[in-house]
Structure formats: structure tokens, C-alpha cells
Amino acid sequence: MDCIFCKIANKEIPVELLYEDDLVVAFKDAKPIVPTHILIIPKEHLESIADMDDKYEMLAGRLIMVAKKMAEKLGIAKGGYKLLFRVRRDGGQEVAHIHLHLLGGGKMSENIHII
Numbered sequence: 001m002d003c004i005f006c007k008i009a010n011k012e013i014p015v016e017l018l019y020e021d022d023l024v025v026a027f028k029d030a031k032p033i034v035p036t037h038i039l040i041i042p043k044e045h046l047e048s049i050a051d052m053d054d055k056y057e058m059l060a061g062r063l064i065m066v067a068k069k070m071a072e073k074l075g076i077a078k079g080g081y082k083l084l085f086r087v088r089r090d091g092g093q094e095v096a097h098i099h100l101h102l103l104g105g106g107k108m109s110e111n112i113h114i115i
């Protein structure tokens with residue numbers, strides 16, 4: 001399957017993984033929109049949150065808990081951060097493999113509130 005995030009998760013494309021466990025990996029966004037911009041993705045190819053059913057409840061929780069721990073590790077937890085899932089076309093999702101954006105490293109401006 002021609003999915004860029006599957007290739008990253010499978011290490012077919014060399015990307016520095018900041019975190020890896022049995023279900024997810026995390027790495028820096030290629031075009032950061034804030035000083036700390038990390039993507040947390042499932043290893044399994046799932047197109048969007050809308051494609052998850054109840055059996056993925058644990059995976060959904062893992063994505064969020066890894067983001068929370070990454071924020072602590074990267075020193076942005078105290079100040080705060082934003083977690084963002086874009087879902088399908090109207091949600092502005094461009095890569096059709098679930099990814100949770102961890103956005104931080106500075107006070108979110110007015111503009112960031114609509115991202």
C-alpha cells in the first residue's frame with residue numbers, strides 16, 4: 001500500500017522516531033506550524049478516526065496517552081499544548097493514515113485556535 005505513514009511506521013523511510021511501542025510511533029512533523037510539532041500514529045493502517053470501531057478503543061487511548069507523555073518529555077506540559085485529529089476531507093485531513101498532532105512550545109495564537 002502506498003501510504004507514507006505506513007512506510008514511516010515500517011521504517012521503509014528513514015525518519016527519526018522519537019517514540020515507539022507495540023501499537024504506535026511518534027516523529028516530528030516535516031512542516032512544523034509551532035515550535036514543537038509531533039505526530040503520533042498507529043502502526044496499523046487506519047485511514048481516520050471515523051474508520052475506528054469499538055475494538056480500537058485501546059489504540060485511541062494509547063495515541064492520546066503517548067502524546068501526553070511526549071509533551072512531558074519535551075518540556076511543554078506545564079505551559080500547555082494542543083492535541084488535534086483532523087478527520088476526513090471536511091476536517092482538513094491530508095494524509096489518510098490516522099495521526100494525532102501534538103502542538104506546543106509557545107502560546108497558541110488566535111490563529112492557532114482555528115487550526
Ligand code: 5GP
Pocket residue numbers: 004015027028029030031032039085086092093094095096
Ligand atoms: P493533516 O493535514 O493530514 O492533519 O496533517 C498531515 C501532516 O503530516 C502535515 O502537518 C504534514 O506536514 C505532515 N507530513 C506529511 N508528509 C510527511 C512526511 O513524509 N514526513 C513527516 N514527518 N511529516 C509529514
Ligand code: ZN
Pocket residue numbers: 003004005006007044045046096097
Ligand atoms: Zn498507512
